[in-house]
C-alpha cells in the first residue's frame with residue numbers, strides 16, 4: 001500500500017512528517033495508519049540527530065478533515081469503535097511524549113481527529129488563509145471527539161471555551177484560534193513551514209492563553225466551580241436538545257471525569273462514550289446526512305450536461321425574499337447582482353439586508369470593512385430594466401400572482417439575452433403555468449428559497465417539462481455557489497417541501513380546532529425535534545401566505561389538502577402573524593417568554609380544553625407529512641428517498657437525528673405506518689388514507705434505504 005506519511009530531514013536537524021493520503025482530496029485518519037505512524041515515531045525516537053519535528057499536510061488547502069467517517073460507519077460493534085478510539089489515544093500519547101518539540105503546521109480544514117492530532121503536538125501554527133478552519137464538529141455527527149479532544153482541549157483553552165467548541169461543533173478562524181490560545185501563531189501560507197521549523201528549533205512553549213474572565217478563573221480553578229460549569233452546560237444542552245441527542249451529555253461527562261480524575265481516566269471514559277455514540281441510531285442518521293450531502297455536491301442535477309457560467313444575475317423584487325436572494329448572490333456566490341424593484345423602498349431593503357449581514361461580520365472581526373464594502377459593491381439597484389442585457393440569470397421574487405409573473409417573463413425575454421434563465425422563487429405556482437408566457441420556455445425554471453434565505457440551506461430547483469437540461473445544470477450550480485443544497489424536484493403545486501408541510505400544518509390546525517391549545521401543539525412538536533412548532537411557524541411564514549397557498553394545493557392535488565375553513569376567521573380579524581404583530585402569539589410585549597394571544601381562541605370560536613397526550617398530537621401531524629413524502633416519491637416529484645430526506649431536514653427542519661422522513665419510516669416500518677394511517681382514516685377521515693407505494697412496501701417488507 002502507498003505510504004500516507006513521509007519523513008524528511010533538513011540540515012538543522014528538524015524532521016518534517018508530511019501526511020498525504022494517496023488518491024484522496026482530503027487527508028483523513030484511518031485505523032490502517034496506526035502501524036505506519038508507530039514505525040515513524042520509533043524511527044524518530046531512535047535518531048538522536050533529530051532536534052524537532054514538524055507535521056504538515058501534503059494536500060493543497062487542507063490539513064486533516066478528521067477520522068474517516070466511512071471507517072466509523074463500518075464499525076459493527078461498540079468494541080470495534082472503542083478500539084479505534086484507543087488506538088488513536090495510543091498514537092497521540094506517543095506523539096505527545098516525544099522529548100523533542102513537535103509542531104503542527106496547519107493550512108486549510110483541521111477538524112475532528114485532525115485537530116486532535118494537532119492538539120497532541122506541543123505547538124501549533126496555522127496560516128491566515130480563509131480556508132483554514134479549526135474545530136471539533138463531531139457533535140454534528142452525533143459523536144464526540146474520540147482522539148483525546150475532550151481531554152486536551154479543555155486543558156489548553158479552558159473548560160468553558162472547550163465545552164462551547166465541542167457542544168456546538170463550531171469551526172474557528174485563524175485569528176479566533178490565536179486569541180483563545182489554540183495556536184501559537186498565524187502566518188501567511190508562504191512561510192508556514194519555515195515558521196514551524198523555527199518554532200521547533202526554539203523549543204517547547206505553550207501558546208498565549210486567552211485572558212479568562214475572573215469568574216471563569218475562579219469557577220474553573222475549584223472543583224465546586226467546575227461542577228457549576230458542568231451542571232449549567234448540562235441544563236443548557238437539555239433545554240436545546242430535549243433529550244433527542246445523546247452526544248452532548250457524553251461530551252460533558254468526558255470533560256467532567258477527565259478534569260476530576262486525570263487525563264488517562266478521561267481518555268478511558270472518552271473511548272467508551274465514543275463507542276456507544278458510533279453505534280447509536282442518532283449518529284447513524286446524522287452520518288447519513290453527511291454522506292448524502294457530499295454525494296449531492298458531485299451531481300449536476302442534469303446528468304452529464306455541464307452548467308454554463310453565471311457572471312451576472314438580476315433579482316426582481318427587493319422584498320424579504322428578494323433581498324435575501326440578492327444577499328447570498330453577492331456575499332456568498334460573489335456574483336454581481338442587479339436588483340430591480342418598482343420603488344426605492346424595495347431597493348433600499350435589499351441593500352440594507354446584505355449590509356446588515358456583512359456588518360455583523362465586521363463587528364465580529366470576521367472581515368474588514370473594506371471587504372464588506374467590496375462585496376456591497378457587487379449589488380446594484382434599479383427601478384427600470386437598465387444594465388441587465390448581460391444578465392445570465394434572473395430570479396424573480398415578486399408577489400404570488402400568476403399574471404404578474406407572466407409580465408416578468410415577457411419583460412425579461414424582451415430586455416435580457418436569449419440565453420438568460422428566468423428562475424421563479426414561487427412557493428406554490430406550477431412552473432409550467434408561469435412558462436406559458438415564455439417564448440423560450442426551455443429557459444424557465446423554479447428556484448424556490450426558504451426564509452430566512454441566508455440561513456436555510458435548501459433550495460428546490462423545479463423543472464417543468466420543457467426546461468432544458470442546461471438550464472437545470474446552470475441553476476443548480478448557481479445555487480451551490482450561493483452556499484445552498486439544491487434538490488431537483490419535478491413541477492407540481494407546492495413542489496415537495498411546501499406540499500408535505502401543508503398537510504402537517506393542516507393537521508395541527510385540525511387539532512387546534514378540536515380543542516388542543518396552541519402551546520401544547522407547539523411544545524409537542526418541538527420536543528419531537530422540530531425547530532419550532534406548527535403554530536409558531538404559521539405566525540412566522542404568515543397566516544395570509546398559508547391561506548393563499550392552501551386553495552392552490554387543494555385545487556391541484558385534491559381534497560386532502562382542504563384547510564380548515566375556520567382559519568378564514570383569522571384573516572377576517574386581520575391576523576397575519578408576526579408580520580403585522582397579530583397571530584397565535586403576542587408580539588411587541590415586554591415579556592421575554594413567548595406568550596399565546598389567548599384572544600385567538602375566541603376568534604376561532606373554540607375553548608382549549610382537549611388534553612391529548614403529546615405523542616398522539618405528534619403522531620397525528622407527522623404521519624401526514626410522512627405519507628405525503630412517500631406520495632411525492634411515488635409521483636416522481638422527488639427523484640429519491642435521499643433527496644426527500646435532505647429536502648425535509650434542510651427545508652423545514654425535520655429532526656436530523658431521525659435522518660429524514662424516509663429513514664424515519666424505515667425505522668418505524670412501513671407496515672406500522674400503514675396501520676396507523678388506516679386507523680386515523682377511520683377515526684378522522686380519508687385524508688389519512690395511505691398512498692399505494694406505502695401499502696405495497698408494507699406488504700413486501702421493503703425499505704427506502706438499504
Ligand SMILES: C[C@@H](O)CC(=O)SCCNC(=O)CCNC(=O)[C@H](O)C(C)(C)COP(=O)(O)OP(=O)(O)OC[C@H]1O[C@@H](n2cnc3c(N)ncnc32)[C@H](O)[C@@H]1OP(=O)(O)O
Nearest residue numbers: 026028065066067068069109111112113137145146147294
Ligand atoms: C476521531 C474522532 O474525533 C472522530 C472524527 O474525527 S469524526 C470526523 C470529524 N470531521 C468532520 O466532521 C469533517 C467532515 N468534512 C467536512 O466538513 C468537509 O468535508 C470539509 C469542511 C472538511 C471540506 O469541505 P469541502 O471543501 O466542501 O469538501 P467535501 O465536503 O466535498 O469533501 C471533499 C472530500 O473529502 C471527503 N471527506 C471530508 N471529510 C471527511 C471525513 N471526515 N471522512 C471521510 N471523508 C471525508 C468527502 O467525502 C469528499 O470526498 P470525495 O471522494 O472527494 O467526494
